[in-house]
Amino acid sequence: MNTLSQLFFENSLIYQDKPLFNFKKGKEWHNISWNKASNLVQDLSIGLKDIGVKKNDKISIIAENSYKWCVIDLAIISLGAITVPGYTTSNEEEIFYLLSHSESSIVFVSSKLLSTIENILPKLDKIKYIICIDEVKRSKLRKGFHTFDNLIDAGSKKSNKSNFKKNTLDKIKEDDVVSIIYTSGTSSKPKGVMLTHKSIISNILGANELVKDINVKDHKFLSIIPLSHAYEHTAGFFLPILIGAEIYFNENRDQIVNDLLTVKPTLMTAVPRLYEVLHKKINNQLSGQSDFTQKLFAKTIELGTKKFKNIDLNFLEVFQDFLLDKLVRKKIQKKFGGNLKAFISGGAALNEQVGLFFQSLGINILQGYGQTECSPLISCNPINNIKINSVGPVIKGIEVKLSKENEILVRGNSLMRGYWKDKKNTNN
Numbered sequence: 001m002n003t004l005s006q007l008f009f010e011n012s013l014i015y016q017d018k019p020l021f022n023f024k025k026g027k028e029w030h031n032i033s034w035n036k037a038s039n040l041v042q043d044l045s046i047g048l049k050d051i052g053v054k055k056n057d058k059i060s061i062i063a064e065n066s067y068k069w070c071v072i073d074l075a076i077i078s079l080g081a082i083t084v085p086g087y088t089t090s091n092e093e094e095i096f097y098l099l100s101h102s103e104s105s106i107v108f109v110s111s112k113l114l115s116t117i118e119n120i121l122p123k124l125d126k127i128k129y130i131i132c133i134d135e136v137k138r139s140k141l142r143k144g145f146h147t148f149d150n151l152i153d154a155g156s157k158k159s160n161k162s163n164f165k166k167n168t169l170d171k172i173k174e175d176d177v178v179s180i181i182y183t184s185g186t187s188s189k190p191k192g193v194m195l196t197h198k199s200i201i202s203n204i205l206g207a208n209e210l211v212k213d214i215n216v217k218d219h220k221f222l223s224i225i226p227l228s229h230a231y232e233h234t235a236g237f238f239l240p241i242l243i244g245a246e247i248y249f250n251e252n253r254d255q256i257v258n259d260l261l262t263v264k265p266t267l268m269t270a271v272p273r274l275y276e277v278l279h280k281k282i283n284n285q286l287s288g289q290s291d292f293t294q295k296l297f298a299k300t301i302e303l304g305t306k307k308f309k310n311i312d313l314n315f316l317e318v319f320q321d322f323l324l325d326k327l328v329r330k331k332i333q334k335k336f337g338g339n340l341k342a343f344i345s346g347g348a349a350l351n352e353q354v355g356l357f358f359q360s361l362g363i364n365i366l367q368g369y370g371q372t373e374c375s376p377l378i379s380c381n382p383i384n385n386i387k388i389n390s391v392g393p394v395i396k397g398i399e400v401k402l403s404k405e406n407e408i409l410v411r412g413n414s415l416m417r418g419y420w421k422d423k424k425n426t427n428n
Helices: 004-015 034-050 067-078 092-102 111-123 148-156 161-167 197-212 230-243 253-263 272-287 291-308 315-335 352-360 423-427
Strands: 019-025 028-033 058-062 082-086 106-109 129-132 145-147 177-182 192-196 220-223 246-249 267-270 342-345 365-370 377-380 398-402 408-412
Touching: 004 034, 004 067, 004 197, 004 230, 019 034, 019 067, 028 034, 034 067, 034 148, 034 161, 058 067, 058 092, 067 082, 067 177, 082 092, 092 111, 092 177, 106 111, 111 129, 129 148, 145 148, 177 197, 177 230, 192 197, 197 230, 197 377, 220 230, 220 253, 230 246, 230 267, 253 272, 253 315, 267 272, 272 291, 272 342, 272 352, 291 315, 291 352, 352 365, 377 398
Parallel strands: 019 246, 058 082, 058 106, 082 177, 106 129, 129 145, 220 246, 220 267, 267 342, 342 365
Antiparallel strands: 019 028, 177 192, 365 377, 398 408
16 A cells, blocks of 8 residues: 555455445435445546546645545546645635646636636636536636536546556555645745655554544544645545545534534544534533533533542542433533544644533543644544643654754654745755
8 A cells, every 4th residue: 555546446445335425415414435436536537537637737626525525636646646725715816826836737616616716717827627516507618617527427438447557546656746735824925735645644544543542443534624624634534544434524514513413423623613612502502501400510520620630539529420421421422423432633722621621521632733744643642641731642653853942843754745846945
């Protein structure tokens, strides 16, 4: 297993009819199996190759999370091309910079952002094709316009599928760049981080050492962070691919609580802001309950916090805690689906009080630390030794030390190839 493409297709042969991607149509969940996903990836790869995509071409995806996003990403890298993810929240200027600086020749876009691309297209001389992920009846574009389904149909009709592995997959090397993910650019222009098959595989293998400690046979991930973020791209997409897990796509942030109930995830990656929102929502609901219920809840937090901090409980507190486990914690855990083994928190520091709140209710939050330049995970709390005010030990395959200036220095296979078209910052 040297490339992400190999990983996906090899696991597709293992898991076959097992569901991989899950999405909503109306209020009902539907799924796509590993076999179906494998066929879609091959068909789209052939469709893309047919319109001239070749190795190292840069292809951007600017769309909401969906199974199509994942299929597109896998199809791109299966041709040895490079995915350039963009954010749907970006404005025209930011999207123009992403597409022009990356030298993208193709952009996959959702129908919501199609007009934005149409507006800036006259200034983008390298763009050859616009591919809309959704079915649309019309576009201002007369040439170079396709839809996701058009390319899938075109690829499915080709007779050279049997040569797909030989002609494409076998030509991809572990050191080939798989994606250029742009940093936020808060202090300067965004920098394009070049990640390779090797760097991401090294990172998910390190992350899997943490997952192994969570004793679950079939994991379910609920995906809410944009796949354009390195955090979700690795931990919420390729890590589930590695371990044969199911991925469910949340389409509406307001429906997260309902999705938790119906999906019953075992793991979920998110940023601290989500936990703050959930913390506030639980407390707001509690304020409408009886005084007795509020006192029970407060006692649960008090005793749960003591246990988490390894403070001995007296005999009465042990008995109270046992009852509160049944009366309060189990009910709260059911609101999160009942099967959740851990939330994974990254992207910013977790508020200690929010962390203690959830830990006292028996809901684990594994706080970690990473950088896009490291694919991105560097460290994370293991489930058997959670420390809220810490980002945990370094994952397997990574070495860390402090410089004389107290800068964090990282070494390992997870590191990026460098910054795209930026030797100065790469060498620094």
